[in-house]
Amino acid sequence: MPNDTFDHRMAVFGTDDAFVAAALPFLTEGLIATATGEPAPVAIAAPDKLDLLRDTLAADAENVTLIPHTDWYTGSAANAVAQAAGYLTAHAGPGGRIHLLMEPVWNGRAGRSPRETAEWIRYEALANLLFAPFATTVLCAYDTRTAGHAVIAAARRAHPGTGVHEPPARIAAELDAVPLPSPPADAEPLERPDADVVRQRARARGLAVADAELFATAVAEAAASLGPLTGALLWGEGPACVCELRSTRHVTDPLAGFVPPPTAAEPEPGQGLWYARQVCAYVDVRDDVRGATVRLQYA
Template structure:
């Protein structure tokens, strides 16, 4: 079947973040095909991108017919290759390189809920945070995103949580409030034998030495030490740091002398979205598995877990 382009609609000037839930192949196509037809009928837009499970891409190939040549099809395991912060970088990089004026492009996006994103409550919370903060991070862009959730894979609890991050769901929650709710879950306390490094910032050589002793390979030692240094430089005066764990899960907790109070810290893409020294918390979020920020009564803690 070949789709017919939808009638042109007035150009938008801000992020349009939608959600579709499907529980069968037919329901997937019922959501995806009108969205792609809308994209193909949008004047001046580049080709839409469908990021989905391989089986769903096959469905689209069959259903789109001749129009398939006008749609970029990307297996979602090639797009979502790491943490939620990595997904921000991938999206920002694609928009910078391929979107039309003002960020105009349609993206059909199916998270890999059968992989990393859905493997634990911890991972699920990180991806719901990503969905929520996307409303702020991409707010100035005229991008239209349809997040497709397969209820056969994601399950009821994940779908219900994701609805709260999408403005068209009827149960949308302000992203700042939703992020604060996720951060209200306490982190495990540092172990009693954690190594303490004095302030005002941990010495990179001390972090390298410690990480090497814990068994991290040399390349990972350098990334971990750089992430700690970048985070420390971005956060300002510190009251010291703690190190614990062993390869591959090495952890550094920075004790900050002030409240951080910014849910977007380290998520805002810099001009060059590839991780490189000089990018502060962005670099740390790109190379670490988790970066947790917790404001406290006096000051804050920023915990970086590598691996």
């Protein structure tokens, strides 16, 4: 029976044989679904695992799309959202029907620091909301040899069917309960954080011309989505320039800046945060009784 809602699964393994044992039934399920009009299943994994799948699938490998995960996961967690949304739009069947096996690069960007790992766990949790309208079937592959047990334990909370699944909003709230480090004493106040000012100051702090342009636009777009600001600070040296924006408006939606913008010409609220999440390595949002603090770090 075809799946009618987002089916978010998780496989944990520690050997090549265990990976194949988890992946093969999933891809076979996807191959069977092609008889009902679903597109070919997709495996996004480490190159050595793709070689294992080619050998195991034999002739059926021609009917599975194999993508090295270093080609898919090329940026932040928000970039992964954009990549998945774009792929579904371009390749999925009606209602988003497609089988995707997905292995993040846990020995690369995703696992390079506790902060980066936390953002990917946020992505895993929010995926349950972001892709809820789609009849997509996903198997997230976690290799204990690269992901590590702490990461896997956190990821289990983000996947239905693991026995420890928790609501995405609760996981996001826990991540956002961690206070941001205080701005440095030499942080530079910005009277108005428009694109021209931020571009000029970012260039003075060592950002290359193209990077300063992107960063300045991201700050301006984020500022526009927050409404009237009560303050702005800039600090850091290129490429790790940081801009903090404060507003009396609250940002209560955990999906703010993660939902892909509509194709319509008129922008919707929060679209500026979407652009900022695509451009910046980190976009941290914190709410308190006074409003919202949004901190953008370029790299």
